[in-house]
Amino acid sequence: MTTESDADINESAEEALQAIVNGLHRFRTEVYPAQQGLFKKLAHEQKPRAMFITCADSRVVPELITQSAPGDLFVTRNVGNIVPSYGQMLGGVSTAIEYAVMALGVHHIIICGHSDCGAMKAVLNPAGLERMPTVKAWLRHADAAKSVVEENCGCADHTTLGVLTEENVVAQLDHLRTHPSVAARLAKGELYIHGWVYDIETCQIKAYDAETGEFRLIGDGPLPMATPRARYRPAD
Numbered sequence: 001m002t003t004e005s006d007a008d009i010n011e012s013a014e015e016a017l018q019a020i021v022n023g024l025h026r027f028r029t030e031v032y033p034a035q036q037g038l039f040k041k042l043a044h045e046q047k048p049r050a051m052f053i054t055c056a057d058s059r060v061v062p063e064l065i066t067q068s069a070p071g072d073l074f075v076t077r078n079v080g081n082i083v084p085s086y087g088q089m090l091g092g093v094s095t096a097i098e099y100a101v102m103a104l105g106v107h108h109i110i111i112c113g114h115s116d117c118g119a120m121k122a123v124l125n126p127a128g129l130e131r132m133p134t135v136k137a138w139l140r141h142a143d144a145a146k147s148v149v150e151e152n153c154g155c156a157d158h159t160t161l162g163v164l165t166e167e168n169v170v171a172q173l174d175h176l177r178t179h180p181s182v183a184a185r186l187a188k189g190e191l192y193i194h195g196w197v198y199d200i201e202t203c204q205i206k207a208y209d210a211e212t213g214e215f216r217l218i219g220d221g222p223l224p225m226a227t228p229r230a231r232y233r234p235a236d
Contacts, residue, residue: 001214002192009235013033018233022115023172026087031175032178035069035070037101038069038070038071039070041071042071043046043132045182046071046074046104047071047104048071048072048073048074048100048104048106049068049073049106049107050072050073050074050106050107050108050109050110051064051073051074051075051076051096051097051100051101051104051106051108051109051110052074052075052076052085052098052110053075053077053093053096053109053111053112053172054076054081054110054111054112054113054114054179055075055077055078055079055080055081055108055112055113055114055117055119056075056077056079057114057117057118059200059201060077060114060130060196060198061110062075062112063075065198065203066138071183074096074100074104074106076092076093076096076097077136078092078093078154079119079135079138079139080119080120080123080138080141080142080168080173081111081112081113081114081140081168081169082098082138083111083141083172083173083175083176084141084144084175085175085178086175086178086179086180087178091165092158094179095217097109097176097181097182098181099180101179101181101182101185102181103189104220106191107190107191107192108191108192108193108194109176109182109191109192109194110193110194110196111169111172111176111191111193111195111196112169112188112195112196112197112205113150113165113166113169113195113196113197113198113199114165114199114200114202115162115165115197115199115201116161116200117165119135119139119142119160119163120142120161120164120165120168121165122135122136122140122147122197123139123146123168124160124161124164126139127203139183141171141172141175142164142168144171144173145164145167145168145170145171146167147162148167148171149164149167149210165220166197166206166215169195169197169208170195170208171203172195173193173195173226176193177193177228179210185231186227186228186230187230187231188230188231188232189228189230189232189233192225192227193202193226193227194207194226194227195207195208195215195223195226196208196218197215203222204217205218206218206219207223207224207225207226208224208226209224209225210225210226210227210228211225212224214233
């Protein structure tokens with residue numbers, strides 16, 4: 001059995017950092033000059049089109065997937081695209097939601113899961129989290145999704161991960177609706193929420209349809225919507 005030496009590890013780490021620095025140089029010398037006007041406009045103000053809550057997985061890049069420019073998306077990322085229910089953990093996610101809705105006035109919040117999600121694999125096999133107590137505690141916010149899968153799927157097979165990924169998005173949408181800033185604007189029809197699942201290999205995205213309780217491919221008919229029906233007229 002061969003093991004990686006300390007010298008090899010150090011060399012690999014240095015190469016990784018150098019690749020990032022090289023990218024920074026290309027941004028400053030090639031990308032920025034071509035979009036200098038945009039960055040000057042963004043220097044003192046942001047008006048994002050939507051809030052995008054997704055997983056911290058390095059393979060998921062919201063701006064790339066949606067072909068959005070700087071300033072278009074207000075992005076929040078964490079392990080498992082989790083949204084804690086209001087009051088359970090008033091931390092970074094809750095703060096970002098409140099700021100996006102109240103200060104930035106976004107009209108759309110998208111919660112996006114993805115295929116081959118390591119967090120969802122951990123939810124299915126929690127024994128691997130014994131040395132990661134913080135991650136284990138965080139993923140308890142996916143317990144409702146896990147319960148739905150256990151009660152309704154019957155057995156663990158190759159489809160279970162995909163079903164859990166979808167159910168987790170639905171569970172986080174439910175949590176999202178408990179946030180006062182979100183609930184108030186949903187009731188008035190001033191905010192729209194969306195649940196997506198992105199397939200890394202095919203680039204296809206399925207969206208949750210609250211009317212049918214199913215996920216459908218975006219582009220296959222009308223855009224599926226997860227937004228509940230408004231109960232009050234928007235303020236004039």
